Amino acid sequence: MSALTEEFIRFAVDAQVIRFGEFVTKAGRTSPYFFNAGLFNDGANLGKVANFYAQTLLDSGxxxxxxxxxxxxxxxxxxxxxxxxxxxxxxxxxAYNRKEAKDHGEGGTIVGAKLAGRIVIIDDVISAGTSVRESVELIRAAGAEPAAVLIALDRMERVGADDALSANSAVQEVSQSYGIPVLAIANLNDLFTCLSAENADVAMTQYKDAVADYRQRYGVVANK
Known part of the structure; x- marks a missing residue:
């Protein structure tokens, strides 16, 4: 785990963007942690998380x-x-997209710069991959090229129903489907490493076993 990743996790915990407890995910699973990027909701925290995104992208090459x-x-x-x-x-x-096409003014669904060249799609997490699919379609329809997806946290969870889990995570499936890398500032393994550190906050370490059990049940070993 890089120093940048460790700093990001500690920042996200302090900002309560990563919380521990009992949460029901979009997939209906009971998770011992929850990540909500919507809570980067003031200027200082948004500026900090943007720096993590930017540096991760630059470091990726x-x-x-x-x-x-x-x-x-x-x-x-x-x-x-x-x-x-x-x-x-x-x-x-x-640039970014509207959920519904504008039928007046400049019209269309894209706001900002014209889609051109190699484009990095930026989002918080990948759950079902729906927003990535829609983004790739918009980018390719404009004659541009999706270069990568950059997210804050890779939950490293296998997709599918509990009785029919895929061998792959949502991140792996997106990368394989579109032939592009998915970059993450941090992932579940990084989070667990922070929980297991000798200098970890006691409020965090109490959830270490629950996160380990969740990772054992739903997690992938590593992203391919």
Whole structure:
């Protein structure tokens, strides 16, 4: 785990974006932790998370020309990341989509820069992969190329019903389906490492066994 990843996890816990307890996920599973990027909801925290996105993207070595944020959470994350990249000396355009096409003014579903070149899709997590699929379709329809997907947290969970779990996570399926890398600032293994650290906060370590059990039941070993 990199220093950047560890810093991000501790920041997300402090901001209560990562919470521990009992939560029901979109898949209907009872999870001992929950990640809600919607709680990066003030200027300071949004600026900090954007820096994590920007540095992760720059460190990845992925070649890109612009950013795209799927509605709705991706809109704020992509625009803030564009600002963070500019502050790091890499000024790139960004765009996002509307859920419904505008029938007046400029019309259409895309707001911002024209989709062109190699585009990184920025979102919070990948659950079912629906927003990624829609984004890839929009990008390719414009004659541009999806270069990567960048998310905050990879939950590393196998997809499917409990009695018919896939061998792959949602992230793996997206990467394999579209032939593009999925980058994450942190993943479930990183979170567990932080929970297991000798200097971990007691409020966090009490959930270590629950997270371990959840990972054992639903997790993939590593992303391919």
């Amino acid at each position: 992925v070649e890109f020309d612009m950013l795209f944020g799927p509605a709705y959470k991706g809109i704020t994350l992509a625009s803030a990341t564009a600002v963070a990249l500019a502050n790091k000396g890499r000024n790139v355009p960004f």
